[in-house]
Amino acid sequence: MPINPKDIEWVEEPSMNFWESTYLPAVFDGLRTTGQHVADFHPVTEFYPEQKPDLPSHYRGVHRLNRDDKGRVKCVACMMCATACPAHCIDIVAQDAPKDDPHWADRDKFPKSFVIDELKCIYCGMCEEACPVDSIELTNIFDLTGMSRQEMMFDKEKLLSVFDQTKDSAHNPVRTHKGKLGHASDFTNLHTLGPATTVRADDRSAKANSAGVIE
Amino acid sequence: MLEQLINWFPEWARPFIMPMLTIAIVLQVNLGVCSYLILLERKLSAWMQDRIGPNRVGPWGLLQPVADMLKLLLKEDVIPGHVNKFLYVLAPGISVFTTMLAFAVVPFGPVPRNLSATDGQFPFIIAPGVDLGLVFIFAVTSLAVYGIILGGWASNNKYSALGAMRASAQVVSYEIPLGMSVVGLALLTGSMSIEKILLHQADAGILGWNIWFQPLACVIFFAAAMAEAQRLPFDLSECEQELVGGWHTEYSAMKWGLFFLGEYTHVITISFLTSILFFGGWHFPWIAEPESQYLGSTLVKVLVLLMKSFAFIIVIQMLRWTIPRFRFDQLMGLAWKVLIPLATLNVICVMIVKQFHLNQWWLLPMSAALFLGAGLIGTQSSRPFARRTVEPVAEAHGHHAHAH
Numbered sequence: 001m002p003i004n005p006k007d008i009e010w011v012e013e014p015s016m017n018f019w020e021s022t023y024l025p026a027v028f029d030g031l032r033t034t035g036q037h038v039a040d041f042h043p044v045t046e047f048y049p050e051q052k053p054d055l056p057s058h059y060r061g062v063h064r065l066n067r068d069d070k071g072r073v074k075c076v077a078c079m080m081c082a083t084a085c086p087a088h089c090i091d092i093v094a095q096d097a098p099k100d101d102p103h104w105a106d107r108d109k110f111p112k113s114f115v116i117d118e119l120k121c122i123y124c125g126m127c128e129e130a131c132p133v134d135s136i137e138l139t140n141i142f143d144l145t146g147m148s149r150q151e152m153m154f155d156k157e158k159l160l161s162v163f164d165q166t167k168d169s170a171h172n173p174v175r176t177h178k179g180k181l182g183h184a185s186d187f188t189n190l191h192t193l194g195p196a197t198t199v200r201a202d203d204r205s206a207k208a209n210s211a212g213v214i215e
Numbered sequence: 216m217l218e219q220l221i222n223w224f225p226e227w228a229r230p231f232i233m234p235m236l237t238i239a240i241v242l243q244v245n246l247g248v249c250s251y252l253i254l255l256e257r258k259l260s261a262w263m264q265d266r267i268g269p270n271r272v273g274p275w276g277l278l279q280p281v282a283d284m285l286k287l288l289l290k291e292d293v294i295p296g297h298v299n300k301f302l303y304v305l306a307p308g309i310s311v312f313t314t315m316l317a318f319a320v321v322p323f324g325p326v327p328r329n330l331s332a333t334d335g336q337f338p339f340i341i342a343p344g345v346d347l348g349l350v351f352i353f354a355v356t357s358l359a360v361y362g363i364i365l366g367g368w369a370s371n372n373k374y375s376a377l378g379a380m381r382a383s384a385q386v387v388s389y390e391i392p393l394g395m396s397v398v399g400l401a402l403l404t405g406s407m408s409i410e411k412i413l414l415h416q417a418d419a420g421i422l423g424w425n426i427w428f429q430p431l432a433c434v435i436f437f438a439a440a441m442a443e444a445q446r447l448p449f450d451l452s453e454c455e456q457e458l459v460g461g462w463h464t465e466y467s468a469m470k471w472g473l474f475f476l477g478e479y480t481h482v483i484t485i486s487f488l489t490s491i492l493f494f495g496g497w498h499f500p501w502i503a504e505p506e507s508q509y510l511g512s513t514l515v516k517v518l519v520l521l522m523k524s525f526a527f528i529i530v531i532q533m534l535r536w537t538i539p540r541f542r543f544d545q546l547m548g549l550a551w552k553v554l555i556p557l558a559t560l561n562v563i564c565v566m567i568v569k570q571f572h573l574n575q576w577w578l579l580p581m582s583a584a585l586f587l588g589a590g591l592i593g594t595q596s597s598r599p600f601a602r603r604t605v606e607p608v609a610e611a612h613g614h615h616a617h618a619h
């Protein structure tokens with residue numbers, strides 16, 4: 001989409017006036033600015049280990065595998081996330097749901113093993129976007145450590161335990177369809193999809209002639 | 216007390232006692248002050264950027280320099296395989312040695328007028344009575360660039376080499392305005408000795424401080440000296456954003472630390488020189504006059520000089536975190552097109568005043584006129600790049616349609 005020429009504004013560096021071309025006033029001006037910050041000191045530092053950061057709820061940290069209302073893993077082993085993953089760090093082995101078990105009566109497949117290499121992962125969130133049943137989600141946990149590479153291969157149990165650990169935290173709401181399988185599994189009630197971020201009507205970018213240009 | 220100490224030594228050794236004592240004091244104080252200046256600079260930059268700065272080691276981070284020093288000493292001292300070992304090791308030494316050597320002729324307190332090496336007066340200067348003090352300082356500090364050039368060249372690394380090239384071009388250019396700016400002082404005082412320039416101002420009182428007669432020279436001196444010390448905004452040779460680390464890219468541990476010790480010593484020297492040459496040194500009206508003899512007056516004088524120098528150190532550090540770095544052509548332009556002509560004209564003004572026995576106060580309007588004249592020329596001079604002419608919007612539209 002070409003940018004509408006009305007949105008283009010050529011900015012010229014203004015010609016210097018007399019005092020500017022002597023440089024010194026600008027130097028003192030700068031010193032005044034920095035000096036004011038020293039005199040009027042309002043640090044924004046967070047004391048990290050003692051004071052945890054207040055992360056937004058869409059922060060992308062360690063994954064979790066959500067459970068459905070019966071406590072089973074939500075994942076239907078469709079491999080969408082593994083296909084979408086740009087880092088190829090998801091490894092899924094699918095298994096047919098046991099037909100004679102009433103517990104799995106309404107399910108076809110579930111993952112026998114589900115391993116994410118958290119060291120390879122780039123935390124892009126593509127897996128979360130791809131999942132049709134909202135099973136895989138990224139949580140707010142960012143400070144994961146391990147003593148070996150093997151420890152950082154998160155398997156199904158570990159990912160489910162991350163869900164148990166985070167599902168009730170205010171920072172990590174189960175973002176979609178709590179308990180149910182997800183909107184792809186009940187076609188009667190599809191969500192309207194909107195932009196990921198909403199643009200306020202009074203925002204400058206909402207008024208531009210071409211989308212995405214900020215005047 | 217000092218006299219007894221000296222007399223305790225054999226005759227032949229006595230002249231060496233005082234200099235040795237002074238050197239020991241200066242060296243130790245300098246090391247301590249440098250490490251705390253680094254802490255101060257980190258704190259100051261943090262405050263300017265609404266951060267807190269180092270605060271984990273000791274109360275308010277006051278032990279941070281100790282931790283830094285330990286870290287530098289204990290770190291593995293890597294000498295990369297591709298370097299010229301001799302020059303690589305030599306370079307940081309040269310850097311520190313030359314900047315420290317320059318401090319030898321800088322008085323750091325009231326130097327006694329009739330000084331002899333053996334009568335127990337504390338000299339407040341490592342090498343008293345050097346009549347060519349100014350020349351000595353410039354000669355020695357410009358040698359410091361050897362440390363940089365050798366370090367950059369011996370590192371056998373393109374970034375280092377580029378940094379070293381820039382440093383040499385920069386130092387060669389800024390040496391000239393630096394030297395020229397103090398010629399006026401030498402003419403006014405009739406001496407090149409730093410002690411004499413100081414005493415000359417102290418005897419004349421606060422209205423005799425050289426800043427009143429040579430304000431332009433002071434600005435030129437300060438700018439050129441900062442460029443000599445490779446401080447931001449003139450640190451083109453380190454320039455982390457484009458040259459990784461410039462000439463010290465390959466250096467680590469204490470050898471890297473030595474380069475920084477050199478840089479900070481240089482900053483201290485500049486601040487001392489500025490306050491001594493232009494702001495009356497230890498002189499301050501009423502509390503530190505040449506004739507004040509009250510108890511502790513010597514201490515007060517030392518403190519006055521230290522406070523003045525400290526103020527300049529603060530200014531230098533504030534400037535570092537305030538002004539963005541120059542582009543290289545701007546850097547050279549500033550030296551050759553602005554500072555050198557201004558310094559030359561300033562010297563001519565002093566010569567005129569001296570030759571025709573005019574009142575010294577004529578120098579103040581003359582300096583101002585030179586400064587404003589330079590500004591006027593700056594406004595009128597053509598820009599290096601032609602300004603872009605703005606296309607009318609309608610035409611731009613047609614152009615776009617055509618392109619599709």
Ligand code: SF4
Nearest residue numbers: 085121122124125127
């Ligand atoms: S966040 Fe991105 S990289 Fe990580 S597992 Fe999901 S899709 Fe792969």
Ligand code: SF4
Nearest residue numbers: 075076078079081131
């Ligand atoms: S996309 Fe969702 S349902 Fe499909 S395999 Fe991945 S986690 Fe399971």
